[in-house]
Amino acid sequence: MPRTTWPAILRPSTGARALVPGVRALAVDLVVLAALFTGAVLLGFLIHGRHAVAHEAVGVLALAAGLAATILLAAVAALTGSARTGRIAGAVALYAGVALLVRAAGLEDPLNTWVLAGSIGVLGALGLLVLAVRGPVTGHAGRRAAVAVGALTVVVVAGVAATAVALPGQPPPAWLVATLDVVAWSGAGAAGIIALGSGTRSRRALIRRTGIAFATLSAAHAVRIIAGRPPGSDRGAIDAALELTAVGMLLVAAVAFFVAVLRGLRTQTPTPAPVAASDVGRAADDRDADTPSLFGTVTLGPVTDGIRVLSPALVAGQTAEGHDREGGPPRRFSRTSPHRRGRPDRGRPPGRRSRD
Template sequence: MRSTTLGHRGLIPVGRALAIDLLVLAALFTGAVLLGVLIHGRHAVAHEAVGVLALAAGLAAAILLAAVAGLTGSARTGRIAGAVALYAGVALLVRAAGLADPMNIWVLAGSVAMLGALGMLVLAVRGPVTGRAGRWAAGAVGGLTVAIVAVIGAVAVALPGRMPPAWLVATLDVVAWSGAGAAGIIALGAGARSRRALIRRTGIAFATLSAAHAVRIIAGLPPGSDPGAIDAALEVTAVAMLLVAAVAFFVAVLRGLRTHAAVPAPAPVDPVERSHDRRDADAPSPLGSVTVGPVTDGIRILTPALVAGEPAEGHDRAGGPPRRLTRTNPHRRGRPDRGRPPGRTRD
């Protein structure tokens, strides 16, 4: 009964945070739809400006996450930054530069970059985060993705107008954006369970990206075609959600670093000026350096006297030798010569 109550109480903040994130997503989608209504029927430059705006937002999110990863040394944040950078630096760049045409080779490059971004996101959520294995896995996924995209770009520049096989472009397009939905759901569940806002919001953004391209695929439009009103609004919403997640995480980390720097360091204690009768009271306790958590709470419950600064049983408060316990059995008699040097007799 107790575990059920605690679990129910623990789910309330998670549900509230998820509800707030979904409200933010709905507000961003409303803004994207209004933006689409405003530019509807306008010159093509307005549509290109929206693509450039999405590219700028994606690159800004990647830069902020990379800065946080550099400040904190978090491998998980660095991999999320790598995933956002691969998506924004290739897929959004191809769209903003006007290189994407139906079934052309630049669409293939965007699909490959999206697959690499999914790999980085899965490594950030479920893969080895620390250690040599994590570094090798992240380096292999990122390096292989960049190498393949570079080869595709070189082929596109050397052979302009070269069309790759249609089945390859269509297959990678479906796999990439279906995988985006699966990875987004995994990240959303993991972030909600572990109460990590960055992972939860990144999962929401990738799931929204998958929904945007699912609308295009269901409508029967080929990869690289001009997006419709709904799928364009969903993609802009997803990029904006990535930027919101990055900004919120960056502000939270800066606030935490500022709070940590504002805490004054304990003044050093001179052992010469320390009196003998207050040796144990002035000495730093090893329990004070442990972060308060379930383990420390258990130590506090099991040893309240040690945590409160009182001496343990059988020890003097001034740090002297152990005190002798009072005998409770009146029939036991002590040895008369105990505690006397050898060779001495009773007077």
């Protein structure tokens, strides 16, 4: 039995070494999150005691950041054809276009109909986020599921908004508003943690940062729920700062991914066959580089390394067999197997074969 030395025992395994770059990238993202929270707290102290317009300006700023993140992600999804990026863009659009818009327009009151519409929009955003992280990425099943979730959310929100306009003096049942509020923001925390773990393990910066943002949103509303304030009430200093921090993190994720794709398209090495823009975006979404940075490590890893491992079928813009993982190389099936039966006459010298 071979002897095992102490340095060999203390040396980290291959799986542990593979997790180091993802952990370092997560640490950088948490530093960015802390910086955004500090800026949001300082902004809250700056406008404290001012007139009501200054407080509404925070809601307008969050709405502007959310819409900017939606536009950038939608642009990358249209440029690259990435289904995952499109679903994340849809999730951010539902959150910004319903919950943030209602708050910025000043339509929220405690337990009113507009708060119910915001909770429904958040639930739809969580559905698209879960489909982007854990659902089928390619094929008709994933596309139909994403369209169904988005269309159903828009129809329900439109119906609730029409009810609020037609019957302004009749609020919905308080238990319904409170229940959907708790379910929506608890689900935001669960979906954010799932996206955070999946993005850290697979080293996908966009999914990891989106997960951090939704987990922070859940923490912001958890502060309000624990304090006993009803849905739609005035924001406290901490939960308002946390929500603005989360929207800022969404904007950071969108800008980083947009810059990564553009830089990959501009600095890709010349190849005999043209590389499609969709392959660049999928490679950018697939991996971070070994050295993390604030802009998604766009120099070393996510674009050029991904292009280099693309198969000829993907370079030509075709779909290769076994390519069921967006952003990664197709599965390669070996032509030989250790359990394959050999030919009985293999290895014999040429000549007449025996009949035995």
